[in-house]
Amino acid sequence: MLFFTDYGNVATVERCNMDGTNRTRLVDYKIEQPTAVALDVVKKLVYWTDAYLDYIDVMDYNGRNRHTIIHGSQVTYIYSLAVFEDYLYATHSDSSKGSSSVELLQIHRFNMTAESRTMASLGNTRELRVYHKLTQPKVRSHACEIVLFGKPGGCSHICLLSGSYKSRSCRCRTGYSLDSDAQSCKKPKNDLFLFYGKGRPGVIRGLDMNIKSSDEHIVPIEDLVNPRAIDYYAESGHIYFADTTSFLIGRQQIDGNSRETILKDELDNVEGISVDWIGNNLYWTNDGYRKTISVARLERASRTRKTLLEGNMSHPRAIVVDPLNSQPSIIDENRGATWHHSNGANPLGIVTRKQIMSNR
Incomplete structure (x- = not known):
């Protein structure tokens, strides 16, 4: 079983199976801010702490036979809790000694009249565990054995x-x-799905177009900071992305393989990228010290990059290409939308700033 605490609008101690099924609320009264939970797996007891009401309580796995082990100033703001043999071990903040003072307590869990004992001062400690093989009992066989x-x-x-x-x-x-x-x-068929990038944390995810399933349609592209621009190449199954804070353009296949950075140098603020799926090229805008539109091959990008346009732009942002008609379209935040031939020649202003103000 899995036990967890939650506090907010309704504070609770809850239980569910370890696969997330059969979620059950065990405690939802006389509880405000449960911050730690610990188990006696032999006796099937659940101990938890409340940092607002200053107590340690216990109950059985079914939420019955609840009673208090200790309460009051001895157990103000407990951060963590552990069980071993006859004792509870807890870290708590002693406000009389300053908010940064965290003490390790030993509390007898069967003798309610026994005084708790301060074992050590641990500085800024937030987590605690007892390491001993007895805390993780073995079984002869189980359902997740290697077959x-x-x-x-x-x-x-x-x-x-x-x-x-x-x-x-x-x-x-x-x-x-x-x-x-x-x-x-x-793997999902990946024939049709939406994909999007977001920050904090930086990640790119796939989403069912029909919202029929909660399953993600690609292996997420994680460990990003601020993915501001994304595109894809269906032939190879790559998602391309620009992480502006990390100053890079990278790619990863939708099955999670082949993650790599393809461009790193001279990328100040890439706000838009677009894949030419006919010519196998990548176009991008750079709104940094240099205002540029550049292109590179999808393969060996760092060795084949070229600046197509520079200057006469204020904030080049979004870009899309139409390789069937050999025309990319670029949005400059201060000037509007412009068409160019794919080699950068013959710019044509199609929408002026007076007509539209782009802000993705």
Whole structure:
């Protein structure tokens, strides 16, 4: 089983199976700010702390037989909690000694009259665990044991224990979905989907066009900072992206493979990119010290880059290409939209700033 605390509009201690099913609320009264939880897996007891009401309480796995172990100034603002043998171990902030003073407490969990003992001052500590093999009891066999071809519980990707260690559910990594056998994982067809980039944290994700499924349609492109521009090349299955804060243009296949940075130098503020799927080229705008429109081959981009346009632009931002008619369209924030031939020649203003103010 999995136990967790939550506080906000309604503070709770909850329980669910380890595959996320059968979510059950165990505590929702006399609770304000539960900050830590710990288990006695032998006796099947749940201990938790409340940093607002200053107590440590205990109950069984079903939410029954609740009672208080300790409360009051001895246990003000507890950050973490651990159980071993007859004792609870907790870190708490002693306001009388300053907010940065965190003490380690030892509390007898069966003798309510025993005084808690301060074991150490730990500075700015927020987490605590007891390391001992007795805290993780073994079983002879379980449902997620490695079977044929090294698959845990027969699952292609992830095996999760369910109601007990004798039952399991298979799950798939992000970007894949569970097949009809409830064990194998398959890739979405990826014929039609939306993909989008966002910051904080920086990530690019795929979304079902019909909003029929919560499954993601690509393996997310993660560990980005601020992906401001994205495009794709269907032939190779690559998503191209510009991470403006990291000053790079990169790509990754929709199955999560072949992540690489293809351009790094002289990229001040790339606000737009566009893939020429006929000529196998990548176009991008650069709104930095130099105001430029550039192009490079999709392969060996760093060795084949060329500046097509420079100057006579204030803030080059969005860009799209039409290789069938050999024309890219560029939006300059202060000047409007312009068409050029793909080699940068013959600019034609089609929308002026007086007609439209672009702001993606």
